[in-house]
Amino acid sequence: MGNAVAENVLGTAGTIFWCIQLIPQIIRNYKVKNCEGLPPLMMFLWAASGIPFAIYFFASDGSIPLRIQPQLFTLFCTVSWAQTLYYPPYNLPRRRMWIYIVGFVIIGIALEVGFILWLRPVYRHGTHWPLLIIGIIASILLAVGLVPPYFELAKRQGRVVGINFVFLFMDSMGALLSMLSIIVGTFDIMSMVLYAIVLAMEIGIATSHAIWYFRMGKRIIKEEKAAAKLQEESKECPSESDPSDDVVVEQDVISTKEELA
Structure with a gap:
């Protein structure tokens, strides 16, 4: 009984994290209006993975939360x-x-x-392998979606740019809690492998940025802030010799000469 309760609580928490994890990333993209470092291929593959996940959970008569989760996930991935x-x-x-x-x-x-219309009757009649293939395709798309960020890391000596760390943390928590729900409840090797791959690759992204920061990041960030501050100050304080003033002086001189002539 205790294991069943723990499995439901952990599974529900993991599902919630995987429903809303992209909201901080979407907000960040909207505020900055720049997505450098966030690969479009990653978001496309994740959005695409939600389709077979939805087919899998609907056709296998999954619970309501499991049916809703891939729809929300695909929606937010598509927006991003x-x-x-x-x-x-x-x-x-x-x-x-x-x-x-x-x-x-x-x-x-x-x-x-x-x-769903094709595979639900097939599943209910006891033939499960077609849905298993759908689930494997969804898992592969989700895992492969985390490969493009590593190419972005390679371009910047390990620095994470464009990826919101709150989003990364929430996604990792979703994978971790889902893993724990499987461990304490009904063990599913395919789901366990998927969650483990996602968690490991996201930890790798965060670790890469941490290594970059302690190697050279402090100095680079300080230089970037100083350059940004200098640029703001130059915008607020125009140069002493304003080109428009020179034009006005020249026009006055010309008009004076014409009057004297």
Whole structure:
């Protein structure tokens, strides 16, 4: 009885984290209006992974939270993906960005409806392997989505740029709590491997930034802040010789000469 309660509590907590973990990242993208360092491929693969996850949980008659979670996850991933396309450094035209997003949503809905209507009766009749393949595809897409950030780390000597650490922490907590729910409850090797891969790769991202910070980050961040402060001061305090003043003086001299002539 105790294990069942612990499994439900940990599983629910993990599901909640994996429903809302991208909200801090979306807010950060909107405020900064720059997605440098956040790979669009990562957000696309995560959004795509939510489709087979939704098919899996709907067709296998999963609980209501398990059905809702991939829908919210796909929604927030799609929003973040749109931001990475629209904001710098990619700066896609708004029309082109909407074509990608709307096309993805239409295809995703069609796949979900089609596969759920097809595979639910198959699953209920005792044939489980088609849904198992769907679940494996979803897990692979989710795990592979964490590969592109490592290319961004390699470009910047291990520095994390563009990825919100609150989002990273919440996502890691979702994986950790889900792992613990499996350990204390019904053990599922496929889910355990997925959660372990996600947790390990996200810890790797955070560790890479920590190593960069202690090696050279303090000096670089201090220099960047000093440069930003100097730039702000130069904007607030215009130079003593304003070009517009020179133009006015020249016009006065010309008009004076004309009067004397």
